[in-house]
Amino acid sequence: MTSDFEPRIISFLCTWCTYTAADTAGISRMRYPPNADIIRVMCSGSVDPTYVLRPLLDGVDGVLIGGCHPGDCHYQSGNYKARRRIVALKMILDSVGLDDERVWLRWISGAEAGRYAETVTQMTEALKEKGLNPMRQKWAV
Amino acid sequence: MRTVIPVENDDTLAAVRGFLRRLLEEQIVDALLVPMETPAGGGRIGVVPALVTDPGMLDAANPLAPVMGVNTARVAGQVSIREPRGRVGVVLRSCEVRALVELAKLHQAELDDLVIIGLDCLGTYDVPVHGTMQDDGALDMAALLATARSGDLAPREGYAFRSACQMCEKPHAEGADITLELFGADLTAGVPVTLPDEVGEKLGLGSEGEDGQRSEVVEKVVSVRTEVRDDRFAEIREQLDQEGIDVVFAACVRCHNCMDVCPICYCKQCLFRSHVFQHEPIQYLNWARRKGAYRLPSDTMLFHLTRLNHMVLSCIGCGMCTSACPAELPVDLVFRATGARLQEGFDYVPGRSVEEPLPLITFREDEWLDVGGE
Numbered sequence: 001m002t003s004d005f006e007p008r009i010i011s012f013l014c015t016w017c018t019y020t021a022a023d024t025a026g027i028s029r030m031r032y033p034p035n036a037d038i039i040r041v042m043c044s045g046s047v048d049p050t051y052v053l054r055p056l057l058d059g060v061d062g063v064l065i066g067g068c069h070p071g072d073c074h075y076q077s078g079n080y081k082a083r084r085r086i087v088a089l090k091m092i093l094d095s096v097g098l099d100d101e102r103v104w105l106r107w108i109s110g111a112e113a114g115r116y117a118e119t120v121t122q123m124t125e126a127l128k129e130k131g132l133n134p135m136r137q138k139w140a141v
Numbered sequence: 142m143r144t145v146i147p148v149e150n151d152d153t154l155a156a157v158r159g160f161l162r163r164l165l166e167e168q169i170v171d172a173l174l175v176p177m178e179t180p181a182g183g184g185r186i187g188v189v190p191a192l193v194t195d196p197g198m199l200d201a202a203n204p205l206a207p208v209m210g211v212n213t214a215r216v217a218g219q220v221s222i223r224e225p226r227g228r229v230g231v232v233l234r235s236c237e238v239r240a241l242v243e244l245a246k247l248h249q250a251e252l253d254d255l256v257i258i259g260l261d262c263l264g265t266y267d268v269p270v271h272g273t274m275q276d277d278g279a280l281d282m283a284a285l286l287a288t289a290r291s292g293d294l295a296p297r298e299g300y301a302f303r304s305a306c307q308m309c310e311k312p313h314a315e316g317a318d319i320t321l322e323l324f325g326a327d328l329t330a331g332v333p334v335t336l337p338d339e340v341g342e343k344l345g346l347g348s349e350g351e352d353g354q355r356s357e358v359v360e361k362v363v364s365v366r367t368e369v370r371d372d373r374f375a376e377i378r379e380q381l382d383q384e385g386i387d388v389v390f391a392a393c394v395r396c397h398n399c400m401d402v403c404p405i406c407y408c409k410q411c412l413f414r415s416h417v418f419q420h421e422p423i424q425y426l427n428w429a430r431r432k433g434a435y436r437l438p439s440d441t442m443l444f445h446l447t448r449l450n451h452m453v454l455s456c457i458g459c460g461m462c463t464s465a466c467p468a469e470l471p472v473d474l475v476f477r478a479t480g481a482r483l484q485e486g487f488d489y490v491p492g493r494s495v496e497e498p499l500p501l502i503t504f505r506e507d508e509w510l511d512v513g514g515e
Contacts (some may be wrong), residue, residue, distance in 0.1 A: 049450035050412065050443065057442055059432070067513070070506060079513075080504035084487075085450075087509055088501065091486055092449050095378070095479040097385035107513040139434035141387045141442040 007061035007127035009036040009120070012047045016074040018066025020110035025117045032117035033124040036064060044068070044105070045078025049089045052103060056093075059136030061127045062102045064119070069107040079107070101126075102133065142341040145331035145350045153286055153328045157321065158199050160334070161258075164230055165196040167343050170256050171227035174217060177201045185272045190216055192229070204232045204260060204321075207285055208271035209303065212404040212459050214240035218250035228254045234262040235314045236305075239457035239492025240404035242316060246499050247455070249407045259317025261324045261359075262309070264294050264302040267464050274300055289323040292358035294365075305460020305473045308370035313359045316492070324362065325354030374478045377471060381478075387442050389475065392468045395438045399462035399472050405452040413444050449479055454500050455491045456480035 013019040019040045025032065041047060044067025052063045065086060067079040083105065090100035104123055108116050135141060148156040164170050172194045178201045181187030188206040190213045193199060217231045218241075233241060238259045244250040263285055266274065274280040279297050288294050294312070296302045306312075314320050319336040326333050333350055341348070381389060397413065400406045412418075418440055429435040453476055460473035484490060487500040 050447045053443055053446050053450075054440075057440075057446070070513070077504060080506065081501070083509055083512055084501055084504055087512060088454065088483055088487070089450055091483050092446065092453065092479055095381065095482050096389075096446070096449070096475065097381040097383070105513050135387075137432065138387060139432045140391055140436050 005128060005131065007035055007124055007130075009062045009064055009123060009127065010039065010055045010060050011036045011064035011066060011120075012039050012041050012044070012051065013064075013066040014044045014068055014074075014079075015040050015042055017068040017072070017110045018044075018106070018108040018116060021066075021108045021113045021116040024110070024113035028113055030113060030117040032120045035124045035127075036120050043073065043075055043078035044082035045073070045075065045080075045085075047082060047085075049085060052086075052089060056098070056102060056133065057135055057141050059133050061130070061133045061136075062104065062123055064123060065103070065105045066108050066116070066119075067105070069109055072109065099130070099133075101130070142338045142346070142348050143333065143335045143350055144341060144346045144348060145333050147331050148329060151283065151329040153332060154203060154205055154282070156332055157205060158202050160332070161202055161204075161230075161232070162196045162199045163344050164256075164258075165194070165199070169228075169340055169343060170230035172220075173199070173202070173230045173232065173258075174213065174220060175199070175202045175230075175232040176204050176206060176213070178203050178206070181272070183276070185275050187268075188271075192220060202232075205282065205286065206271075207263060207265050207280075207302075208268060209234070209265040209459075209461070209464070210268045212240050212402065212461050213237050214244055214250070214404045217241050217255065218244050218407075221251045221253075221255050222249065223251070226251075226254055228256065230256040230258050230319075232258045232260065233314075233317070234260060234265070235312050236262070236309065236457055236459040237404075238314055238317055239311070240459060242492045242495055243405055243455040243457060244407065245495050246497075247405070247407060252495065256319065257317040258319045258321070259314030260321040261289065261314050262306070262312045263289055263323065264296060264306045264309075264312070266296070266300065267303050270300055283329075286323075286328045290325060290327050290354070290358070292324060292361040292365075294362060303460055304463050304471070305458055305477075308366060308373050308474075308477075309458065309460075310363050310366040310370050311458070312362060312366070313355075316494070322355050325356075325358035370477075373474055374481065377474045377478050381475065386445065386475065390442065390445055390470055393441050393445070393470060394468050395441050395444065396467060397444075398465035398467065400448060402461040402465040403448075403452065404459060404461070405455045405457070406448060408451075412447065413440070445475075449476065453480040454483050454487060454489055457492045 093100040177191040322333040462472040
């Protein structure tokens with residue numbers, strides 16, 4: 001892939017933690033790549049596998065799910081359930097010949113603006129390395 | 142209690158029918174959900190599940206028929222899910238018993254008033270194959286039942302069992318209230334049955350017979366089938382790895398048959414039949430412009446991948462999906478191979494126990510600690 005390839009990331013961020021971190025990162029004028037579009041959700045546990053699959057099959061290069069650290073869920077156990085669901089989803093992707101490394105789950109608390117900026121930077125770099133999601137060129141899906 | 146239903150004149154089916162009739166006559170159950178024979182045109186006999194209350198009508202019952210058109214666990218839910226209801230005996234093959242256990246956990250069946258009558262499965266044909274075999278005079282029940290004794294399960298030469306049956310490593314009924322233990326038995330002499338003591342007493346049956354050859358024969362069948370399964374898993378896994386699911390399922394016609402016949406896929410209103418996937422005409426045009434072409438009906442791979450996410454941990458391998466697929470896609474193989482990996486990963490065996498929680502509605506705090514970190 002050419003070096004000017006800019007991966008597109010869709011991120012689902014829990015409003016109680018990672019979304020707040022993203023907000024703080026912005027307010028603090030931290031620098032990080034503009035590649036991630038944010039969809040604010042009430043809990044990482046509310047992210048249905050279909051939400052992750054649709055953009056991936058459409059050709060988006062990566063999907064990031066951001067939730068509260070284990071033990072810190074605003075709804076007690078949403079992130080634990082998200083963890084199982086995303087683990088299952090990644091196993092399925094890998095089993096059927098799709099790239100599960102395009103899906104990232106990260107625990108980022110509201111106080112971790114720096115960690116959010118770092119995560120988006122790392123993910124953008126990793127996806128640049130991988131190159132274009134092959135699904136972007138496949139019409140018969 | 143273990144006992145043996147005596148068989149007269151080598152007529153195993155008559156003995157099984159007689160046993161079922163006694164369950165109704167002695168009011169152990171109010172009704173039986175059991176495969177029944179019915180004329181199916183052109184001299185063929187079809188075998189379909191029916192809820193039977195009249196003992197006299199059990200002359201048409203045939204749970205031994207080697208054909209599977211429906212996973213009966215689906216309808217067992219309908220006759221049990223809420224009160225008022227009767228006490229129903231459901232006659233199920235091994236894979237149907239497992240499906241019923243999963244459905245109970247998904248709150249789509251209620252086991253309290255069900256008496257599960259499980260039977261060892263010698264293999265089944267697809268409905269059209271079963272019909273053709275009748276036309277050809279090739280359906281030989283005695284020969285099929287004879288395979289139970291040795292465990293050398295095989296279809297009639299020139300015909301094939303359903304794809305799922307060919308690789309079924311759990312054909313022996315487990316977890317039923319009453320079990321017709323066909324494996325290892327000389328079915329021309331008697332049909333071994335295990336059942337609760339009080340049922341046995343009510344039927345006037347005495348304890349009789351040892352386990353005999355069953356465990357040995359089951360072990361043999363399981364090992365042969367496991368080998369077939371593993372070979373097929375390896376084959377499909379390699380194909381998926383090389384080509385991807387979008388190629389393996391490229392010929393899908395989006396009829397949703399696999400979903401309709403799946404005992405686990407129970408949603409009354411499926412997302413894929415909802416307005417969620419009815420877009421504005423201009424939206425399709427925009428999508429087409431983005432890739433140059435856009436497949437319609439849309440979201441075919443999303444359908445299969447979502448279904449995998451929703452049900453594959455509970456997939457019990459009945460293979461009805463493949464039987465119902467007009468495009469003859471290896472749906473059962475893809476789902477079973479994927480399911481096997483997830484079930485192992487989550488240490489979950491679908492159909493094993495109603496006590497075992499479904500993996501995606503439970504969690505442990507101390508698991509997958511590396512997930513979510515750097």
